[in-house]
Amino acid sequence: MKILVIEDETGLRDSIEAYFTGSDSICEVAADFSSALAKVSLYRYDCVILDLTLPQGNGLDIVRHLKENGRDDGVLIISAKNSLDDRLTGLDLGADDYLTKPFHLSELRSRVMAIVRRRAFNGSNNLKFNEIDIDLDAKAVKVNGTAVKFTRKEYSLLLYFIANKGKVVSKSAIAEHLWGDSIDIADNFDFIYSHIKNIRKKLVEAGAKDYIQAAYGMGYKFIVA
C-alpha cells in the first residue's frame, strides 16, 4: 500500500508518516503545494492524504488536478475547516472521504484502509484476515466459514481493529469512533470494555485466535500473529 501525505504542519506530517510506515505500506510526504503537485504527477498512490490549507495553494486544486488527468488515486481530505462548503466541494470534486482535525491516527488509518479496500476489490468486497472473513457489503463476519453474529458497534470496532492491526488503539480513539464526537461519554470507558469483551468472546468461541490484547490500560491492540 502506497500513501502520500500532503500536510504542511511538520508535527502532524511526521506522526502520520510514522504511523503509516510499516511492513505492508510505504508512506511518502509533501510539505507544500508544488512538491505535492510534483509527486502526484510523477507517481501513483493508493491513497493521498490531503490537507486543504497549504502554503502556496489550495489542496482542492490537487484533487482537481488528479481528476482532470483521469487518475483514480484515493483521496482523503484532512482539514481544520469543517465548514460544509469545503466538505461538499472536496467530495464533489471526487475526494473519497473527509476527516476533520483533530483526529486520531487510528481513525485516519481506518478511513484510509476503507478507501484502499474500496478501490482494490472491485465487485466482491471481502476482507480476509487469517481465519476471519468479513463480507463488507453484507456486514457479515465468518470465522473458519462459520457465521458469527456481531452487533453494529462490535462489527464496526472489529473492522477498526483490523485496519489498525499491530497498533495500540487508545480508548479515546475507540470512543470517538463508536460514538462520534458529539456524544460525550464522559470518561466512562466501561462501555468499551464490555464491547471488546463481547468481540473477543465471540471470536474465540467461533475458533479464532484471541487477537485483541489490552495495552497497559491505555487501549487495545489487535496483534498480528
Added chain:
Amino acid sequence: MKLLTKYNRINVAVTVIIMLVTGIIYYYTISHILTNQIDKDLVLEENEVFSYVSKNHHLPDVYESNHQQIAFMKLGSGKVKRRFVDTVYHDLDEKDMEAGRALISSVNVSGQNYSILVTQSKVETEDLIQVVFLITIGVIVILLVVLLLLNRIILKSIWKPFYKVLSQLKGFSLADNASVNSTPSTIDEFTELDHAVTSMADRVKSDYQNLKVFTENASHELMTPISVINSKLDTLVQTDDFTDKQSKLLNDIYGTVTRLTRLNKSMLLLAKIENGLIQDIQQVNMREVLEDSIYQHEEMILQLGITLKTKLGNKLLNANRALMEILVNNLISNAIRHNYQAGSLSILLDAEKLSIINTGKHAFNFEQVLKRFQKSDGSEGIGLGLTLCKQICDKYGFKLQYQGDKDSHVFSVLF
C-alpha cells in the same frame, strides 16, 4: 409621562395662572376706575346742593331719578364726617336691591345742620365688569384649546424623527444583520442624535462582528496544535512498554485532549451558527435522528438501568442534519447524565414538538444554564451543551422550553 403631556401640563398651568392674575388685576382696575367715575358724579351732586343752599338758604327739593337718590336729615349738634360708602341702592321702579355707592356729607342751612346722603346705582358698572370678565375667561379657554391643538400637531411632527430613532433603537439586535438606518431631520439636535445612534450601532456591530470572527479564527487555529498533540500521543503509545504510572498519566492526557477538542469544536460551532455560516439545509427525518441518538446512548441507558419509553411520530424538518443531531444528542445526553440509577427517560416526538422527560438528581435554573459555561452542580459537561441547543433552536425558529422541579425535568422543542 410623555413629553407632550408634561409640556402641555406646564403650558396650561402657566397660561391659566397668568390669565387669572391678569383677570384679577383687570377686574380691580376697571372697578376702581368706574367707582371713581361714580364718586365724581356724587361730588357733582353734592356741589349742586351746596350752591343751591348758599343761593336760596333752604334745602332743595328731593327729587328722584332712576340712577340717583338724595336724602337730607336733620342733625343735632354733631357733625357728620364726609365719606364715600358702598351701600345698597333701592330702585323705586323695579323694587330691586342693587349695589350702590353713596356720599355722606353735611350742609348748614340757616344754622341748622343737615346730613346729605347721595346714593347712585352701580348696576351698570357691575354689568360692565361682568362682560369684561366673561370675555377674559373666553379668551383663556380659546387660547388653551388652540395651544393644546397646536402643541399636539407641532410636537407630533417635530418629534417624529426622535420616535423613529427610538423605535430603531428598540428593535436593535446584535444578532441580526440589519443595521440602523439614518433618519434625516431638519432639527440639529435630532440630526446629532441620529448620527450618534447610527455610528454607535455600526461600531457595536463591527466590534461584535470582529469578536465573532476572532472566536471562529481562534478556535480554528487551535485545531492544528490540538491535532498535533493528538497525533503525537497516538504515536507515543505505539513506542514501548509503559509502567502503570506512565499509562495513567497518558490516559489523563488523552482525556484532557479529548475535552479540549470537544470544547473547541463546540465554540467553533457556536461561532459558526452565530455567523450564519451553516447553510446546507436538507430534509431531516427527526425520527431517524432520534433513533440514531438513542442507539448511540444505549450503553449508558443500560448501565444506569434507566427505563426508556419512546413514542416517536414522523416529523420532517428542513434543517441542517448535523445540527439536528447535535441538538438531539445534547438533550438526550443531558437527560441520561443527570439521571439516577433506575430512573426513567421518555422521548416523545410528534408534529408539533419533541419532548424529553427524565428523572433527575438536581433542580437547576434553566435561564442560568443557558448561558455559556454555566453548569449545574455536579455536571461533568463542558457547559456549552444547552447554549448550543438554544442557538440551534433560535436559528430555525424553534422554541426550547423547560419545565421541571427537583425530581423531574421536561425539555421540549416546539417546532
